[in-house]
Amino acid sequence: MLLNPRPDPAPSAHDRVYRGLRGRIMHGELAPGLALTLRGIGAEFDVSMTPAREAVRRLSAEGALTISSSGRVSTPELSNERIEELVALRALLEVELASRALPRAHIALIERLQSINSRIAEDIARQDAVAYIRRNLEFHRTLYLRAQTPAMLAMAETVWLQLGPTMRALYGRLRRKDPPHYHRLIISALKAGDEPGLRLAVRSDVTQGLRMLVT
Amino acid sequence: MLLNPRPDPAPSAHDRVYRGLRGRIMHGELAPGLALTLRGIGAEFDVSMTPAREAVRRLSAEGALTISSSGRVSTPELSNERIEELVALRALLEVELASRALPRAHIALIERLQSINSRIAEDIARQDAVAYIRRNLEFHRTLYLRAQTPAMLAMAETVWLQLGPTMRALYGRLRRKDPPHYHRLIISALKAGDEPGLRLAVRSDVTQGLRMLVT
DNA sequence: TGGCGGGTTTCGTGATCACAAAAGAGGAAT
DNA sequence: ATTCCTCTTTTGTGATCACGAAACCCGCCA
Known part of the structure; x- marks a missing residue:
């Protein structure tokens, strides 16, 4: 066979x-x-x-x-209320996903996350918004896959999908220079096995871009 | 016009x-x-x-x-793992929806929920599983509509949809005699403005049927 | 009695077409 | 210059059809 x-x-x-x-x-x-x-x-x-x-x-x-x-x-043009709602959904789902992934996060996974994170820095230096968004989602998906909850991950991806065009409009406007701070916090919390810290870091990372989105 | x-x-x-x-x-x-x-x-x-x-x-x-x-x-035949995951999703989403609906829950809404609840009792007495499921979902939807978060409600309904055929198989097997206990707790918590109690009651109501589902 | 072929039926897929409604262009009237 | 109207083009909808593959049925053989 x-x-x-x-x-x-x-x-x-x-x-x-x-x-x-x-x-x-x-x-x-x-x-x-x-x-x-x-x-x-x-x-x-x-x-x-x-x-x-x-x-x-x-x-x-x-x-x-x-x-x-x-x-x-x-493609959808989202109202501010809907954007806030979708970000709240991201926070709700992804905090749970990260929390479930934590006990299964071995060192190999953490190293992979660090590798993705450094490539995000390259995308930022290159001012490549599409590559940045794709890599950022890869960072999150890599972590959440470890939760072993496919239905929950599918729901999170559906939210990403709905925010896709809007995120482009945001990150095209935003001239970011540094890689996302909260990704480092997520990695630290994973290393330390610190669940409350992980939940807070994920929530902060998801919520962080919201301020610029709401005009 | x-x-x-x-x-x-x-x-x-x-x-x-x-x-x-x-x-x-x-x-x-x-x-x-x-x-x-x-x-x-x-x-x-x-x-x-x-x-x-x-x-x-x-x-x-x-x-x-x-x-x-x-x-x-x-129609899907769900594995036990997927059922547990979907129930966890229900708990996650619906606790949040109820929590957001709480500050907007006036007396008229609570009376409507009580009315639905008494009709659920009739459906149980009549042993009508389909009517029971429909009315039960109506109870939850009526509450969550007050949260004014359509995207979140849509996600919860998607989960109900996935569980639909399985719920039929469950409630057809189950010979229930009393209306759901936790619905009364939900109504009491709404009346008292007790958010922690409401969250617990919703979570319990959603999780309650799980034991019989997992064979 | 139980498994194995072979022919037949059923099924999903994707292309094409006719139709109606909506959008767009362009000019005339104010 | 702007508004309104008409004609043309574009667009989505749903029915139909040919094709290939999967499922089914029924009889045969072990």
Whole structure:
């Protein structure tokens, strides 16, 4: 028996479109309020309208896209109230995820987090907002994977997805020079096995950018 | 200008299908592991396969349906680990929702909750599992609506949706005779403005059924 | 009695098409 | 210069169809 030769020999068309769009939205490559068309998406991924529509509908179910009453598709423009709510959700879910990951966080994981963190510093030096967002989410996901709670992680990723376009608008405006301070606090708390400190550090890291978002 | 005469003159076909299936799943009218077909769904709602497929894909994105590698659609059969995780998510989200609703809970709301609660007692006496589940969720939704946090409420409903078929299997097995004890505790805590008591009561109510679920 | 083939039916996928509604462009009237 | 109207283009919706693969049924063989 071959071990995992290619478990996905023929990925379906709608899944390719879904994954492609999802990545761009989550990583902030699409500005808020950007209009999309089914035919355009289909042409871009070289498929017909049918799989494009399925991908769009799935993404709108996850809050990654909004569909107007007339069916027009666009990236969401979030109100301040909704942004605050989504940040509160991030805090709620991610504090729990970090807390559950803590007892399973070995030294190898911590080293991996430090490695990601140093690459975040490079992205900041390069002023690459998209790479920064992607790497920042990789930092969080790497930690939360250790919680072994896939449904909870999926919910957190759904929140990231909804905040994607808005985060781009934020970090494009923000001229950051230093890597995120609270990431170092998270790593320290992990090393020390300090759960209250970890919860506070994660909450602070998630909440930190909120002040600049609310205009 | 007419005030809200009929803001929805022509509901789209896929939305009708989506809402119909979603209600049945959330209220436990479909057993876990039940197989569905796109053509069957289309025939039932009198539409073609296209809107049926969109509705199914949206529901699978929300975890209300599972799609096998060959594309077959069925209601999910949850493992014990996933059930525990979803119950933990319910506790996390709903405790927060209740806490946010507390300062806005006027007497009219509390009376409405009591009214729903007494109707739950009737459903129990009638041994009507579906009505019981629906009314129980109505109790929780009525409270959480006061939190004025639509994204958070939507996440909680998504969790209910995923647990729908499993809850049916549980409450069908369980021969309950008394209305849920913790609902009375929730109402008492609301009356007293007792936030810690409210959080504990909600958490207990959500967690209570778990013991029987895990075989 | 229990497992194994082979043919048949059923099913999901994705492309295409007709239709209606919405958006956009461009000019005329004020 | 601005508003309004009309014609054209663009867009989403839903039905239909061909195709390939998966599931099913039923009889055969051990």
